[in-house]
Amino acid sequence: xxxxxxxxxxxxxxxxxxxxxxxxxxxxxxxxxxxxxxxxxxxxxxxxxxxxxxxxxxxxxxxxxxxxxxxxxxxxxxxxxxxxxxxxxxxxxxxxxxxxxxxxxxxxxxxxxxxxxxxxxxxxxxxxxxxxxxxxxxxxxxxxxxxxxxxxxxxxxxxxxxxxxxxxxxxxxxxxxxxxxxxxxxxxxxxxxxxxxxxxxxxxxxxxxxxxxxxxxxxxxxxxxxxxxxxxxxxxxxxxxxxxxxxxxxxxxxxxxxxxxxxxxxxxxxxxxxxxxxxxxxxxxxxxxxxxxxxxxxxxxxxxxxxxxxxxxxxxxxxxxxxxxxxxxxxxxxxxxxxxxxxxxxxxxxxxxxxxxxxxxxxxxxxxxxxxxxxxxxxxxxxxxxxxxxxxxxxxxxxxxxxxxxxxxxxxxxxxxxxxxxxxxxxxxxxxxxxxxxxxxxxxxxxxxxxxxxxxxxxxxxxxxx
Numbered sequence: 001x002x003x004x005x006x007x008x009x010x011x012x013x014x015x016x017x018x019x020x021x022x023x024x025x026x027x028x029x030x031x032x033x034x035x036x037x038x039x040x041x042x043x044x045x046x047x048x049x050x051x052x053x054x055x056x057x058x059x060x061x062x063x064x065x066x067x068x069x070x071x072x073x074x075x076x077x078x079x080x081x082x083x084x085x086x087x088x089x090x091x092x093x094x095x096x097x098x099x100x101x102x103x104x105x106x107x108x109x110x111x112x113x114x115x116x117x118x119x120x121x122x123x124x125x126x127x128x129x130x131x132x133x134x135x136x137x138x139x140x141x142x143x144x145x146x147x148x149x150x151x152x153x154x155x156x157x158x159x160x161x162x163x164x165x166x167x168x169x170x171x172x173x174x175x176x177x178x179x180x181x182x183x184x185x186x187x188x189x190x191x192x193x194x195x196x197x198x199x200x201x202x203x204x205x206x207x208x209x210x211x212x213x214x215x216x217x218x219x220x221x222x223x224x225x226x227x228x229x230x231x232x233x234x235x236x237x238x239x240x241x242x243x244x245x246x247x248x249x250x251x252x253x254x255x256x257x258x259x260x261x262x263x264x265x266x267x268x269x270x271x272x273x274x275x276x277x278x279x280x281x282x283x284x285x286x287x288x289x290x291x292x293x294x295x296x297x298x299x300x301x302x303x304x305x306x307x308x309x310x311x312x313x314x315x316x317x318x319x320x321x322x323x324x325x326x327x328x329x330x331x332x333x334x335x336x337x338x339x340x341x342x343x344x345x346x347x348x349x350x351x352x353x354x355x356x357x358x359x360x361x362x363x364x365x366x367x368x369x370x371x372x373x374x375x376x377x378x379x380x381x382x383x384x385x386x387x388x389x390x391x392x393x394x395x396x397x398x399x400x401x402x403x404x405x406x407x408x409x410x411x412x413x414x415x416x417x418x419x420x421x422x423x424x425x426x427x428x429x430x431x432x433x434x435x436x437x438x439x440x441x442x443x444x445x446x447x448x449x450x451x452x453x454x455x456x457x458x459x460x461x462x463x464x465x466x
Contacts, residue, residue, distance in 0.1 A: 023141040026205045027151050030134045031158050033097050033197045036104075036190050037127040038159055040069070041421075042166030043186050044120075045296045046315045047174045049304040050183040051116070059433035061113035063236045066297055066425040068117045071232060072124025074418035075225030078267055078411040081132035082216035089133040089140075090207040094198060096130030101194025108181075108188035124418075132411070140208035160329060164322035171315025220267035223257050228419055230254030235426035239434050272401055272409050277460050281397025282416045284344070284452045284459070288351075288389060289420030291448035294428025295355060298441045301432075302362070307370065320376045324354075324383025329391050336392035340461040344396070345453050347389025352449035354382025359442040389452070396459055424448075 020026065044051075044065060052062050084092040103126050106119035138155070142148040173185040181188065231254035234247030241247070262268045273279055296318070303309040303317065328347075336343040357378025363370050394413070401409035432441035 019143065020141050020206050022204055022206075024151075026141060026201075027138065027154075029197060029200045029204050030093065030137060031155060032193065033093070033100075033130055033201070034134045034155070035158055035162055035165075036100060036193055036197075037131055038162030039166040039169065040104075040123070040127070040190070042163050042296070043170040044069070045300045046167060046170035046311050046318070047183040047186045048297070048300055050174050050311060052301075054183060055110070055113050055116065057113040057116075059429070060236050060240060061117065062301070063297070063425050063429040063433075064117045065113075065120055066293065066429075067232055067236065067422040068121040069124035069127075070293070070418045070422040070425070071225075071228050072121040073128045074124075074415045074422065075221065075228055076125045076128035077132065077415050077418065078224075078408070079216050079218060079221035080129045081136065081411050083129075084133045084136055085210035086216060088207050088209045089137050090201070090205050092129055093133040093137070093205060094201060096126050096128075096133065097194055097198050097201065099126030100130060101191050101198070102126075104187045104190035104194065108184040108191070136210075137205070137208055141206070160322075160325065163325075164319055167315045167318045167322065169315075171310070171312035174311035217266040220261055220264065223261055224267060227254040227257035227261070228422070230257065232422050232426050235423070235430060239430050268412060269408050272412065275400050276458075277400040278397055278409065280455050280458050281393060281400075282413060284348070284389075284393060284455050285397075285413060286416045286420035286423070287448045287452040287455070288348070288386075288393075289417045290424035290427065291351065291355070291445045291452075292386070292424065293421035294424030294441070294448075295445045297425050297429050298432045298438060298445075299358075302438055313372075317372050317375070318379070320379035321383040321386075324380040324385070325387045326383075327380075328384045328387030332387050332391035333395065335388070336396070341392075341396065341456060341459045344389045344393045344459065345456045347385040347387065347392075348449045348453035348456055350385025350388060351382045352385075352446050352453065354378045354380070354385055355442065355445050355449065357381060359438065359446065362438050362442075385449075389456075393456075393459075400460060 048062050048065065051057060051065065055061075057065070080092065080096075100123060103119050103123035107116055107123060110116035110119055134155070138148070138151050142151050169189075170186050173189060174183050176185070178185050230250045234243075234250050238244070238247045258268070262270050262273055265271070273282075299318070300314055303314040304311065309317070332343060332347075355378065358375050359378075361370065361374035361378060398409055398413060428441050428444045431444055432438065434440065
């Protein structure tokens with residue numbers, strides 16, 4: 001057991017911690033499982049128009065196809081990390097991988113929008129069970145600083161690659177119509193991957209846990225889930241019911257439930273939220289995810305439904321965004337070391353400007369085919385802004401949390417990203433579907449990054465040194 005972290009790895013005679021001999025093989029297996037989740041965040045966006053046409057899904061059902069996954073993830077992530085720490089990460093990892101494969105199968109065979117939405121919610125929960133165990137296990141298995149740096153660097157590369165892969169794979173599988181499956185292939189492809197990963201993990205992934213981990217707050221997690229759904233539900237459905245009073249009351253109840261959880265302090269520690277820099281960073285993270293997820297929902301539907309792009313063509317065009325991120329992400333941390341918070345501020349400004357460029361190139365959502373090339377520079381600039389914003393933001397913000405609450409801070413930070421994405425699908429999607437025009441949706445996207453830039457100005461100049 002590590003004196004610093006209380007983490008248990010493999011043990012030899014007398015209970016002395018030893019280095020696990022197959023740690024790199026275990027890391028590869030766990031990264032493949034994580035890749036399924038990371039790809040699924042973007043793979044479904046390109047397939048949405050095909051899903052809507054095949055299942056006769058309403059506009060709100062398409063929004064829920066995105067939001068249900070993100071809400072399931074956000075509501076479960078924190079408590080799943082605690083469960084793995086206390087009762088064993090391997091068992092939780094296996095359960096999450098199996099659950100993700102089964103939920104993907106349910107998505108792939110869904111016959112109604114309701115069935116698909118329910119399966120997507122379960123898929124998000126399973127992903128949340130799986131993901132914290134990956135990073136927690138890396139901390140346990142890789143004790144030496146250089147090795148730990150390598151494995152986390154490799155994980156970061158996989159995470160960055162996953163978003164681009166999801167966009168391309170979503171278009172490719174939908175267009176290819178393998179065995180007549182169409183859009184269903186974007187979900188069914190996870191099933192064999194989950195089965196093989198599960199079999200390998202049983203053999204290669206060791207059992208690790210935190211001896212000093214506290215009892216997970218399962219009731220608090222249920223309250224969090226209810227609060228998040230209570231906020232998003234009226235935003236998605238309110239348009240259909242002419243924004244009734246019960247919707248506003250439900251949103252208020254959701255906000256009060258989350259505030260009560262923070263006051264209670266077991267699931268959302270109030271001590272972390274009282275750190276001004278952390279709360280500001282949390283808001284920046286939420287706004288970032290809101291704008292990005294909202295944009296890609298609207299953009300995928302506009303490209304295919306209004307511009308006549310094939311799914312693969314839409315996926316390839318969106319790769320310009322990922323290309324911009326690949327250009328700046330490696331340099332973002334060194335730049336932030338020298339220039340401080342101005343780097344994430346510049347990233348948020350670049351994302352606002354890049355999406356603004358795309359908005360102008362969309363020509364008000366004209367029915368006439370506008371062509372891809374006028375939009376490519378804006379997508380590249382927005383992607384470059386992502387690298388400059390997100391990479392240093394994590395370090396600047398999480399380093400402000402007390403060391404004994406670092407794990408909880410990381411969980412809350414990731415939850416904010418998932419919830420922000422669900423809000424983006426709800427808010428930006430509703431603005432788009434209400435009038436059917438990108439001119440109603442894109443101001444929300446641009447404004448989210450303008451607000452993120454202003455908040456980032458109040459962050460600490462640099463991450464505190466450990």
